[in-house]
Amino acid sequence: MIYCMGDVHGNYEGYAALLKKIRFSERDTLYTIGDIVDRGREGLKVLLDMMMRPNVFPILGNHDYMAYRCLTWLTAEVTEESLKKLDADKMAKISEWFANGGESTVQEFMKLTKEEREQVLEYFEEFSLYEEVETAGRSFVLVHGGLSDFSPEKPLEDYDVEDLLWERCDYGVTYYPDKYLVTGHTPTRNIRKELGEPINDTVYMKNNHIAIDCGSGFGGSLAVVCLDTLKTFYA
Numbered sequence: 001m002i003y004c005m006g007d008v009h010g011n012y013e014g015y016a017a018l019l020k021k022i023r024f025s026e027r028d029t030l031y032t033i034g035d036i037v038d039r040g041r042e043g044l045k046v047l048l049d050m051m052m053r054p055n056v057f058p059i060l061g062n063h064d065y066m067a068y069r070c071l072t073w074l075t076a077e078v079t080e081e082s083l084k085k086l087d088a089d090k091m092a093k094i095s096e097w098f099a100n101g102g103e104s105t106v107q108e109f110m111k112l113t114k115e116e117r118e119q120v121l122e123y124f125e126e127f128s129l130y131e132e133v134e135t136a137g138r139s140f141v142l143v144h145g146g147l148s149d150f151s152p153e154k155p156l157e158d159y160d161v162e163d164l165l166w167e168r169c170d171y172g173v174t175y176y177p178d179k180y181l182v183t184g185h186t187p188t189r190n191i192r193k194e195l196g197e198p199i200n201d202t203v204y205m206k207n208n209h210i211a212i213d214c215g216s217g218f219g220g221s222l223a224v225v226c227l228d229t230l231k232t233f234y235a
């Protein structure tokens with residue numbers, strides 16, 4: 001079976017519980033929709049588990065991107081030269097990341113061994129910006145944030161990288177008539193609030209959208225969707 005997991009945000013317990021719930025095995029495939037790290041305390045523990053599994057394919061979220069960039073800057077060998085290179089722009093980006101839940105990730109990072117730190121930074125480079133999946137007669141586009149200046153004919157590689165990570169979809173509108181657009185990033189409670197629907201922390205499936213950030217970083221739930229059956233699972 002092929003699965004897609006929502007924004008984990010450091011919730012290792014939920015991640016492990018969900019893999020158990022779906023009886024995830026070597027014959028299955030799991031895509032993660034991004035934002036593994038930040039807010040929760042154990043995002044790097046999740047990453048260290050994911051990297052051991054060749055059938056888990058991570059898609060990049062804005063938080064993973066911020067963490068990767070800032071941790072790389074912060075772990076560069078401290079020399080007069082490297083300190084000079086940490087210019088005001090980088091310092092601003094690091095403090096922006098801290099304000100966005102990055103502090104817990106730094107604390108966790110400092111507890112890792114040197115080898116684990118290197119492994120984590122290398123693993124971030126394997127993240128993809130989007131994935132296209134076809135299974136059980138359905139087509140899916142998987143991306144963390146959304147597709148700005150959208151057109152159904154526009155090839156995915158033509159979208160702006162930052163927009164793929166930060167954009168928020170218009171969930172009241174169908175994007176692809178013949179494909180499902182699977183996204184994280186925007187908690188489904190916010191989508192429902194925006195559209196005037198009753199608020200809850202479950203997967204939002206409407207207008208060919210499958211929105212799967214169920215608020216794991218905000219005390220909501222963590223979700224997995226089976227792309228073969230469209231069945232949902234929660235922790």
Ligand SMILES: [Mn+2]
Nearest residue numbers: 035061062185
């Ligand atoms: Mn996000």
